[in-house]
Amino acid sequence: MTAEAAERLIEFPALKEAQGALDAKRKELHDIMTEAGPEFDMAKVKSISGDTQAKVAHMRALNEAIEERKSKVDELLIVARSAAIAREQEAASEKGAESGTRRGEGGDGTRTKDGRRRSFGEMFVGSQACKGYVRGSGQGPQAQLDVDLKTLMTTLTGWAPETTRTGRVEEFPTRPAPDVAELIPQTTTNQISVVYMEETVFDNTAAETGEGDQYPEARLKLEEKSSPVRKIPVYLPVTDELFEDEPRAESYVNNRLPFMLRQRLDFQILRGNGTAPNLVGTQNVQGILSQPLGGDPVPDALYKAMRRIRDTGFAEPSVVFITPAKWEPVRLLRTADGIYIWGHPSMPGPATIWGVPVKETTAAPATSALLGDYANFAELAVRRGIDVQVSNSHDDFFIRGKLAVRADLRVALIHYRPSAFAEVTGL
Known part of the structure; x- marks a missing residue:
C-alpha cells in the first residue's frame, strides 16, 4: 500500500x-x-x-x-x-x-502473447489477489483463475502439512527419587562390608558403698557386626541407530537408568528383606520396635511409637515415612465444628506430626509407617556411586548393531541401633 x-x-x-x-x-x-x-x-x-x-x-x-x-x-x-x-x-x-x-491474447489473461496458455503459477502471480494482498491484514482482493483442475488439492489428497515434534518427553508417572535416601546420612567405604562393634551388654552396677566395702562389678560385652555391600544394577538394550539418529536419546537413557537405581534404593532402605543380594531395610531389621495401631487414631499410634523410641532406644525420631494414602486421613482430621487439626489447607511448610517431619512416599509399606532416628543411627555407605557404561559385547549385539547400556551402584545400609527405629502396624 x-x-x-x-x-x-x-x-x-x-x-x-x-x-x-x-x-x-x-x-x-x-x-x-x-x-x-x-x-x-x-x-x-x-x-x-x-x-x-x-x-x-x-x-x-x-x-x-x-x-x-x-x-x-x-x-x-x-x-x-x-x-x-x-x-x-x-x-x-x-x-x-x-x-x-494488454493482459494477453483474448483479453482474459489466460494466454501469453504467443498463444501459450498461462500456468497456474503465472496466472496467480499476475492476479489482483496476489498483487493486492497485504501481509498480516487478514483480508485482500479476490481474483478468479480459469484453471482446469479435476481433483481438489487438500491436505489429505495433495500436500500434507509438515509437523515438527517438540523437544518435550513426557515421562511415565512413577515414584520420584530420591524420597528416602536423601534423609539418610551418607559416607563412603572401600571395603566389601562395613564392620563395626556393637555393645550388646551394658550392666551398670555403679552404687554407693561404705568405707572399705567392695566395689560393685560392672559388665560390658561387645560383638562384631557387619553389613555387606550390595549391588543394584539395571541395563537397557538399544540400537546403534537410536543414538546416532536421535541426539537426545543418549542423554535420556543416561538419565533414566540412574533414576531407576535411586528409586530401587529408596525401596531397599525401607523394605529390603535382607536375603542376599537385598539390603536389610528398616522394616526387616532385627530388634526394631513395633507399635500396633489397635483402636488408636493414627496420630496417637505414631506418638506412642515415638515415645517408645525415646524410652527404649534413647533416641529422637528424625522422620516418619508413610504412604500418601495413609497420611491423607491424618492430614484431613477435623474437629466437630470443621476446623482442620493439622492446619488449614492453605498453611505453607513441610508436613510434620508431633514436631517430627513426615515424608510421604510409596516406598513405605502399604499398611505400616516407619519412623526412627535416621539422622544419628542409620548410615548409607557408598562403595561405588552410580556408574553408567555402554558396550556391544553382550550376546550377539555386535553383529546385530545393538548396544547394552548398563548402570549400577554398590552400597551398604546400616542401622546401628535397632531400638532407635519403630514400625506402626495395622494402618
Missing part, C-alpha cells in the same frame, strides 16, 4: 470515530492512574466518587471498554485497508488501459 493510501485510512469516517472513542477511554484510565500515583492510592483519586472498591470497579469497566473499542478499531482497519487497496488497483487498471497495456 502506498503512503497516500495509508493516509486515506485515517479519513475513513467510521474508523476515525472508533479510534477517537478508544483514545478517550485510554486517556480516562491514564488520568485515574496518574491521580493514584506510583503507590496506587485510591484515596487520592478525586475524579471518581465512592470508596476504593467502587473506584477499582470503575477502572475494571474502563479496561473492558478499552478492549471492546480496540477490537472494533482492528475490524475497521481491515475494511479500510481492503477499500484502499481496491481503489489503488482500480486506478492502476485505468492507467494501464489508457497506455494500451
